[in-house]
Amino acid sequence: NAGVMQNPRHLVRRRGQEARLRCSPMKGHSHVYWYRQLPEEGLKFMVYLQKENIIDESGMPKERFSAEFPKEGPSILRIQQVVRGDSAAYFCASSPRLAGGSNYEQYFGPGTRLTVT
């Protein structure tokens, strides 16, 4: 039973390029969350998606960042025109249950470390 998968594990981009981070949730999970971890910090929530819907994007920067979770395929976090401040670890988590489920848990992937040079 494969866990949450993220790729690539490491991504290097020059300033101004685009970064695309992929997340495949655990089998049977239809809820995906993206978090960002800056050096020496805890994880910060960015966005919560269900298949084909963005449910909560309150943590997403207003510009350059977007996320999708299509009906088929992985969830994508896209960062346009990257800047050095975007360098961080980006984690994806998935969940099998709707909000309020009593045994609700988020299962994390191994993260993608983005370095902007």
Add this chain to the structure above:
Amino acid sequence: AQTVTQSQPEMSVQEAETVTLSCTYDTSESDYYLFWYKQPPSRQMILVIRQEAYKQQNATENRFSVNFQKAAKSFSLKISDSQLGDAAMYFCAYRSEGGGGADGLTFGKGTHLIIQP
């Protein structure tokens, strides 16, 4: 908005001894979930223990237990019989129970746990 505070950036304990990591949080909600996650050098986020706010009984998972004080908004993690493999960053996290899309976890900044052999 909820906040989670971990006041100990680093803790050190001798192998086989007991250590307690502190966490406080601020919320106006009555129903919520609290979590402790472990992040070893591999950076994989691993769920250690979970507590539902409506449960008075403190959660326990083998050598890991919590002291949940709802009125004081305190959620400390006790690790008994510390092992070298326990060395990691430990993050306290909060999640609303009420749904409505507010499902992202709010994390503290973490405590770096060092195990002395």
